[in-house]
Amino acid sequence: MTPVIRIDNLTVAYNRHPAIHHVSGAFAKGSLTAIAGPNGAGKSTLLKAIMGELRPVEGRVEHRLGRAEFGYLPQAAEIDRRFPISVIDTVMLGAWKTAGAFGRIAPGEMKRAGEALSAVGLDGFGKRHVGSLSAGQFQRVLFARLLLQDAGIILLDEPFAAIDARTTRDLIDIVSRWHGEGRTVIAVLHDFELVRAHFPETLLLARELVGWGPTADVMSSANLLKARAMAERWDEDAEACGPVQAPAA
Numbered sequence: 241m242t243p244v245i246r247i248d249n250l251t252v253a254y255n256r257h258p259a260i261h262h263v264s265g266a267f268a269k270g271s272l273t274a275i276a277g278p279n280g281a282g283k284s285t286l287l288k289a290i291m292g293e294l295r296p297v298e299g300r301v302e303h304r305l306g307r308a309e310f311g312y313l314p315q316a317a318e319i320d321r322r323f324p325i326s327v328i329d330t331v332m333l334g335a336w337k338t339a340g341a342f343g344r345i346a347p348g349e350m351k352r353a354g355e356a357l358s359a360v361g362l363d364g365f366g367k368r369h370v371g372s373l374s375a376g377q378f379q380r381v382l383f384a385r386l387l388l389q390d391a392g393i394i395l396l397d398e399p400f401a402a403i404d405a406r407t408t409r410d411l412i413d414i415v416s417r418w419h420g421e422g423r424t425v426i427a428v429l430h431d432f433e434l435v436r437a438h439f440p441e442t443l444l445l446a447r448e449l450v451g452w453g454p455t456a457d458v459m460s461s462a463n464l465l466k467a468r469a470m471a472e473r474w475d476e477d478a479e480a481c482g483p484v485q486a487p488a489a
């Protein structure tokens with residue numbers, strides 16, 4: 241295995257309370273990994289630490305990748321869709337890597353944005369305001385933006401939450417295509433059926449690491465029980481840890 245991201249004894253805290261604690265391991269280049277675990281297990285925190293958005297209080301995330309190599313889909317709840325922006329302009333935000341000085345759009349990017357919208361089944365939606373879309377349509381737009389960004393590492397936070405079965409199927413097809421193209425995909429998921437059906441690797445988290453490896457091994461009944469017990473124990477016992485965390489520069 242060729243590791244593309246190594247995690248070494250990683251602890252991330254909010255106001256000195258650890259959200260994830262002493263996590264170590266590595267993501268192989270081209271792997272497709274689910275991050276699973278109970279509510280509050282630290283899944284989103286781990287994703288943000290991998291991106292460099294949160295700074296560890298202990299340990300480190302190691303890679304040799306620039307910011308442009310990371311494509312990120314935040315949780316839907318973190319996005320304000322009242323911002324007055326069209327569908328096509330939202331997709332074009334994925335082209336920032338190739339945008340010139342003062343955000344000038346490189347020739348051909350508009351065409352690629354249209355193609356990305358087609359690929360997610362949203363032909364003809366370009367001029368619509370994002371606030372007018374259904375949750376599933378908006379998620380398709382965010383996938384189109386990732387298609388345009390063309391990143392080597394794709395981080396998805398609950399990409400299939402609150403969307404219907406057909407949209408989920410279509411978006412899983414895109415995830416599988418990214419995997420087939422050799423990209424490294426890491427997705428936070430709460431739906432264990434989806435994890436078992438579509439994700440070869442799983443990182444099971446309950447603030448501490450419960451297991452990390454082939455999904456069939458990691459998602460055992462014993463590990464899931466352990467994860468639940470660990471999460472409940474942490475809720476009661478979470479202690480202050482390390483210095484106050486500063487936001488990443």
Ligand SMILES: Nc1ncnc2c1ncn2[C@@H]1O[C@H](COP(=O)(O)OP(=O)(O)OP(=O)(O)O)[C@@H](O)[C@H]1O
Binds near residue numbers: 254259284286
């Ligand atoms: N900005 C923040 N400030 C303070 N505490 C936070 C912040 N973000 C998350 N936390 C806390 O850190 C812990 C881990 O949160 P995180 O969102 O990473 O978990 P999660 O596994 O993604 O949860 P869920 O499945 O509910 O989305 C939780 O106890 C949460 O309340």
